[in-house]
Amino acid sequence: MNSFFRKLPLAGKLVLISVVPLIFLIYLSIQVYYEEVVKLSLFDSYIEKTKESENINSLINELQEERRLSFDYAMKKSGHDAVLQQRPATDSAIRQLERSNDSGLSAFSRYTFLTNLPGIRANIDTGTINADVVMYNFMTIIFRLNTLNVIPASTSSNLQPVYQDLSGQKLLSAMLTYLVIIRSNVYNVLYTHQNALGTLYGLRGSYDVMKSYETEFLLKASPQAIKQYQTLRNTSALKATINYLDTVFKHTAFDSTYTAQQWWDVSDKGTDELRTLQQQLGVTASKRIAEIYRGEQAKKNLMLVFLFLSVTVVIAIVVYTLNVINSMLKELQLAALQIAKGASGVSFREIPNDVIGSLAHSIVNIDENNKRLAEAADAIGKGNFDVAVQPRSDEDVLGNAIVRMKENLQHYALEKEKMLNMKDEFLSIASHELQTPITSMKAFLQMVERFADEKEALKPVKPLVEKATKQANKLVTITRNLLDVSRIESGRIQIDKSEFLLSEVVEDLKEQNGLLSAGHTLMIEGDTNVKLCADRLKIEQVLSNLISNAVKYSPLSDKIMISVQHNKNEVKIAVADLGIGIAKENLPFVYDRYFRIEKTSQNYPGLGLGLYISSQIIKLHHGDTGVESELGKGSTFWFTLPLEGKKSNC
Structure with missing residues (x-):
């Protein structure tokens, strides 16, 4: 095993080191994501249960409204059109609940007495059923439906406010059911003035259950729902309704506070207010759970993005690290190859403080020593024997x-x-x-x-x-x-400076006999009306040397060009020809003393002193000289002279 790992390339070792934590990270990411998915699945189930609870409450509310209208019709023999108009709404709520996928609601119409509803309606329409029987039949259905309205419990802290609102809604629904029973019987007594004491004793249990639901609501509902209920309880028609019932059951006797119609109107308004609050709690719960679900969905998506980015970043870091190490090793390899070939100038971008860095430092030290020796050898070759x-x-x-x-x-x-x-x-x-x-x-x-x-x-x-x-x-x-x-x-x-125009020197050279051969023409480019402070004869000698060379080395060309360029600091004068040109390797030596190109020395005689003298004259004027040339295409010799400006010493 040890032999295997020693032979394994460095990249392979690094990959093995990085794979284990990467697999662990991916596994952990999948687990966290799975937990979020399970959590959302539970939320989906809770939302479904909540929707079913809303549908049951909606059906109960529609049955309550149909019961109220049917009871009123049975009592007064009026308002039959309102009863008929309400029935489609009740049937629609039944059909909505029948579409539920919950197996717990399968065939619920058979065991919630809803199958009796068509017969009850027929009896109401024919007038063969009195108000008490109407009340009994509808309340039996409503009581049974309430038992189906099971609120799913949740251990999630996020769902606690929703659970409180749903519990409050259910408690108000039960409270409302008993309140409707009580108010209808009270109305019956006030309307008929019969069996008052028996009715009160018969309703005592319903009253106590209603009050117990009220107490439970105040203990279990959300603070906001309790506050809304207390506002209704203390300021609206609900206050008058419940206060009257409290007084009646406290004294076990009816008083003359309300007539039958007054009681019916007040209690009808009070029950409507309570029903509105119950429906508001359902709407609030739905909104809250929708918000929570969206938040959890966003959290799941964010978690997915985070996990994806985390894995991507880890992979990127691993790949980048491998690439950096591989790149550094390649740099070391290339540097070693350069040194092996005799090259110098080896450098590394960033050198780490580790084994690779130590090796890089060693290679750099070798290169620097070689470079110092090479520079010393180069300086010695150029005649600088003072170099250490x-x-x-x-x-x-x-x-x-x-x-x-x-x-x-x-x-x-x-x-x-x-x-x-x-x-x-x-x-x-x-x-x-x-x-x-x-x-x-x-x-x-x-x-x-x-x-x-x-x-x-x-x-x-x-x-x-x-x-x-x-x-x-x-x-x-x-x-x-x-x-x-x-x-x-x-x-x-000696340099004897004086002020003169460059154009004067150029004109004098053009007029000199013998400077230009019969077949050459001197062409001027640029502004020659430049005032110089220099030794005129020496500058004329320099230009004469350059023009003579241009003529000598361009036998097949008829043009010699003088170009002048200047700024506020210096003037540059160049003499160009289209002659034989100079090889690149000879360019650094053309201004040296006695320098002659071997191939041209036979055809173009001379001592090789003209350019040397010219360069020394320009140097004494604090100027510079240079040459640009290409073999077979001609040469351009140039020199610069400083412009003295207004502070001329001439």
Whole structure:
């Protein structure tokens, strides 16, 4: 087993570690969600029971109303139309209850005496039944229906207010049933003035039961329902109704407070108020349970979303962690491969403080040491022998090799510098020594050229003299460049600044004979009316060098372009040609002293001093030089000069 886990990839190990808690979380989430589903199922059952209770109460209310109208018709033989109008409402309530899916209400009409209702109605219509029998038949049905109105108990704290309202509704329904029985019998006595004492003794039990329901209501109903009942009990027709009954049963005698009709009207209003309160409790309970159900449904959905998000987040964290670790390992692998190939510049985005982080630090240290050695080697290769080279140890092969290379190159550079100094000294002496005879030779050639113009016999010699003069001018240029190099190297070159317009220099160069070949045209781009504070002759020498080179190295092109760009701080002057161009690897060396490209040195002779002298002149003016070129497409040499502005020292 140990061997298996050691061979298992790191990603596999991490997956195994994360799978166990993930499975546990998913299991726990399913359990919590299942509990919510069960809870909602119980709520659904409770809502169904509540709806059935509402349907039973609705049927009882409709039967109460039909009983009242039928009793009144049996007593007074009037109001039959109202009875007929009420019956469809009662039948509709019966059909509504018959549609219930509750097995406890199956065939309820058979055992709640509702099957007797058509016969009772027929007897009422024919007048073969008196008011007491009407009351008895309807109340028997109502009493039996009340026994079906079972309120489902609930242990949920959320359903407690609903349970209180439903209990209150049922208690008011029972109280209302007994109140109707009592008021009808009281009305009968007040209407007929017969059997008063017997009626009171017969109703005593119903009165006590009604009062017990009232007491139970005040103990079990919700505080809001109790408050509403007490308001009715103390301020409305219900107060007059119950107070009269309390007085009658207390003294066991009727008084003259109400006539039969007055009692019927007052008690009818009182029972209607009580019935309205009972119906309001049902509506309130339905609203509350609907709100609770919606809340639980939302809670279930929220729980589902939360569980889904939790599992998703855990999976995302696991996947992200695996990805991060895998990414870090890949970074380490790529870094190691880079170092193995000899590359440098290895870096890591964030390095943790663990085993992987320690390995990353080690790789970075190796890379930094290699980079320092590489930078030292590069600096030594460029001639900077002051750079410090510190091998990491005696076993550091690369570091010790660079130290030896530094010593060897330093010795070689010193020898080369001696040779260059000797060369510069020789060239300086030679240029000084050549300057006088060349000047004399030019003077003799000018005299010969003048004689050739004057003497017809010497005219054939004139072309030869012109060629000799041209070569003498080249010698003058060479000696001048050698003298400039000597002055630059010795620090004896002078810069004599003055104010002048760039356009003046450009015009003078255009007018110089021999600067441009017969096939080249100088094109100007930009504003040359720029005032410069510089050594005019030296700037003219720089531009002349650049134009001469452009002409020399573009034999197949007829255009040389000078472009001028400037801002408030500096001016940039560029000379471009469409000639042979310069290879990319040679661009960093074009301004070096004596630099010549081997492939062009045979076809384009020269000492390689013109660009070097130009760059040194621009440097003495605190400007910059540069080149942009592509082999076979031409070159652009440029330099910048600072603009002195209003604070010119010229």
